[in-house]
Amino acid sequence: MNQKLIKEMESRLKKDLREKTFHPVYLLYGAEDFMVRHYYRKLCEALGADPSDMNTQVFEGKDVSVDQIIDAARTMPFFAERRVILLRGTGLAKTGGLALAKYLEEPADTSVIVMMEEDVDEKCKLSLVIQNAGVLLECKKQGRDYLLMNVAGRLLKVDKVMNGNAADLLLERTGDSMYVLSNELDKLISYVGDRNEITMEDVDAICIRTIDDQIFRMMEALTVCDQKTAMDAYYDLMALKEPPPKIIRTLANQFMALLRIKTMRAEGHPVSAIQQEMSYQSLPKDPEARKVREEKDKESNLGFGPEPKYNSYRLGKMIEQAGRCSTELLQRDIALMTAAEYDFKSGRMDDRIALEMLLLRMTRQD
Numbered sequence: 001m002n003q004k005l006i007k008e009m010e011s012r013l014k015k016d017l018r019e020k021t022f023h024p025v026y027l028l029y030g031a032e033d034f035m036v037r038h039y040y041r042k043l044c045e046a047l048g049a050d051p052s053d054m055n056t057q058v059f060e061g062k063d064v065s066v067d068q069i070i071d072a073a074r075t076m077p078f079f080a081e082r083r084v085i086l087l088r089g090t091g092l093a094k095t096g097g098l099a100l101a102k103y104l105e106e107p108a109d110t111s112v113i114v115m116m117e118e119d120v121d122e123k124c125k126l127s128l129v130i131q132n133a134g135v136l137l138e139c140k141k142q143g144r145d146y147l148l149m150n151v152a153g154r155l156l157k158v159d160k161v162m163n164g165n166a167a168d169l170l171l172e173r174t175g176d177s178m179y180v181l182s183n184e185l186d187k188l189i190s191y192v193g194d195r196n197e198i199t200m201e202d203v204d205a206i207c208i209r210t211i212d213d214q215i216f217r218m219m220e221a222l223t224v225c226d227q228k229t230a231m232d233a234y235y236d237l238m239a240l241k242e243p244p245p246k247i248i249r250t251l252a253n254q255f256m257a258l259l260r261i262k263t264m265r266a267e268g269h270p271v272s273a274i275q276q277e278m279s280y281q282s283l284p285k286d287p288e289a290r291k292v293r294e295e296k297d298k299e300s301n302l303g304f305g306p307e308p309k310y311n312s313y314r315l316g317k318m319i320e321q322a323g324r325c326s327t328e329l330l331q332r333d334i335a336l337m338t339a340a341e342y343d344f345k346s347g348r349m350d351d352r353i354a355l356e357m358l359l360l361r362m363t364r365q366d
Helices: 003-019 034-047 065-075 098-105 125-133 144-157 165-173 179-193 202-207 211-223 225-241 244-266 272-280 287-297 311-323 325-343 350-362
Strands: 025-029 056-060 083-088 111-116 135-138
Touching: 003 025, 003 056, 003 135, 025 034, 025 125, 034 083, 034 111, 034 179, 056 065, 065 083, 065 098, 125 135, 125 211, 144 165, 144 179, 165 179, 165 202, 165 211, 179 202, 202 272, 202 325, 211 225, 211 244, 211 311, 211 350, 244 272, 244 311, 244 325, 272 311, 325 350
Parallel strands: 025 111, 025 135, 056 083, 083 111
Antiparallel strands: none
């Protein structure tokens, strides 16, 4: 779904929630599960939906009966303004929704259907009918600017502030998951207590440092030949029991991504094109098409596995990293990783020693 249509649908939904006037159907889906569930909850609250009430009916899973859904929607409410039909994970917006689409062409004015789905075919009959008759809203992963505004708005409500460096570190730790971001903000607000400002030290002390974050920290250090930070990240990963072969493969994927970014920039591609190509959202939604794409990526990725996709914040940091590394340096480092993998696979060297030697070689200043 294009951004213009997403904004139009989101505006329509917010207007309905504000004015308490509802369309006959709402379909919420997308990669940002936090927002999907947020709007689903808001709709349920505004509609007065209660699964224990006879005027609310819930259908869940892919074995639901479409005829029963339609019958429930056509049933008059019992001493209430409307009936609410909640559909969760039915798959009807992918296949099998033709009968429901036909009903929605002339829906009952005393029922509202709220759908929360994982996978949606935006071109199927049901999706097209919902787009015209109600709200079809895709909740995509949000970019850095949106997340920063979300953080600022949340802190404003509790009379707290956070400077730019602290916010950057917070996003580095959480990525673009709004669930994780919300949880970490809750922890920070509780941690600082009555203090007004949340600092970098607070974020560093409280917010999670995941395995993925440690590897990215190592990668950041390697691009600037910071041996101490790279080795600190290595020891942290060993404490987390992350296997050295997996670390080497992950680093190789990351550095090949940097080389690809470097090449695309040299060819004149704008940052937006790189983001579109390398964002995880560029992967096909269809499982079979996704598998074919991943196999193709693996073939072009020197055997290190499918080319990874990145969230918007991390990809922005990688574009910065690629800008300060020369093509020759990136090619050298990838060759060193290939050699390290050969060393431990052939039995010439213990995998942990191979990784340690790799990090020392990559951070040499000569």
